[in-house]
Amino acid sequence: MTDSNPSNTRDAEYLAKLQDYYADWKSIPSYASLCDVFGIASKSWVKAILDRLEKAGFVERTPDGIWIPTSNFFARHVADASVPAGMPVMVGSSHGDYHVIDDMLIDTPSKTTLIPVKGDSMIGAGIHDGDLAVVEKRNLANVGDIVVAIVDGEFTLKTLGKEGGKFVLRPENPDYPVIHPQGTLEIFGILVGLVRKYK
Amino acid sequence: MTDSNPSNTRDAEYLAKLQDYYADWKSIPSYASLCDVFGIASKSWVKAILDRLEKAGFVERTPDGIWIPTSNFFARHVADASVPAGMPVMVGSSHGDYHVIDDMLIDTPSKTTLIPVKGDSMIGAGIHDGDLAVVEKRNLANVGDIVVAIVDGEFTLKTLGKEGGKFVLRPENPDYPVIHPQGTLEIFGILVGLVRKYK
């Protein structure tokens, strides 16, 4: 994060046009197409504009040289007078439909699944019945991680613990017993996020 | 939404790799670069794969011919908790439902903001310090709703209650006092979702 606002008003207009285009197509096109978007006729000037927007921290480039938007590109500050000044109000989601939350919680889409939480055995960790667990699939975990294990053919969400050299599954609720798995403990994945929807 | 699953398992693997790449770079690169991503050496075969993924409804093209993901591309599978059998390779299976978390939580993007939770005054409702509150801006709420109110120029997250005909803000933690606002109670919005990121 560098400048956070375009140096001059004209670049702000160009940024707005680019944001509108991106909202439609979810991509930044070639310089030639950007000439139409910006309403100018010179590719070199388009490049100059994008270079400035890059400096200002609104766009960046992939290793392949493709222009992509940064998070600043989507940030919209809350323009409500009643909002106390200096509050940590974050981005409202989406100019266009950029997926802010998914992006935050999911590092590796191909290894991530969503599993609904059943029961209140983890209520001590603030995990309630009906919550959605964001789980990254892998079979190795550390003691202290909250893991999804497969016990008796069912998913179960518990904290991974160790007792006397053996792994155990600890619920975060005194009403439930600690699970001592016989044989090998089959771990499906570890908890990387939690989502709850109200109403 | 057309097919919603790749015709064969190999395309599902390619899709997974493309999703992982996109999570990193938020763009689909050139065919040449996709060769590295997919682990193959032929541009023509990359094109064939993307054509099939387009048919399956995971990617599409802009008027400029640039490949972009569709909404299907981002949808994560929600597992059925009681049926873990045959789990690991059900990538792209047609049954079960797929969801994008942002779409789940956010109905009205223009009225929704994300506010970090500070403190443990709502810990009884499973809302912890550091969680991210998904808040829909509005100034009317019902008793029982969890609301974001503005008290002394600061955001505060509490349950809306009523005592003797007057609204009060109730924390979900016995260590904290019930707030009796003097004058009018300024409500910023109501809690519609909660997001937590582990590690």
Add this chain to the structure above:
DNA sequence: TTGACAGCAGAACGTACGTTCTTTACGATG
């Protein structure tokens, strides 16, 4: 054992892309 087909590699080609350089127009400044 011989097709046939899926899965992939590799080359060939034309175009359009990004980059750089030069030129122009114009308002502000001194």
Add this chain to the structure above:
DNA sequence: CATCGTAAAGAACGTACGTTCTGCTGTCAA
């Protein structure tokens, strides 16, 4: 009135991109 900086146009160039075709290799069925 000269000069300077900003905003843009336009041309020139080499490369890398997308497309298409042809060729290769393994697998399975007849």
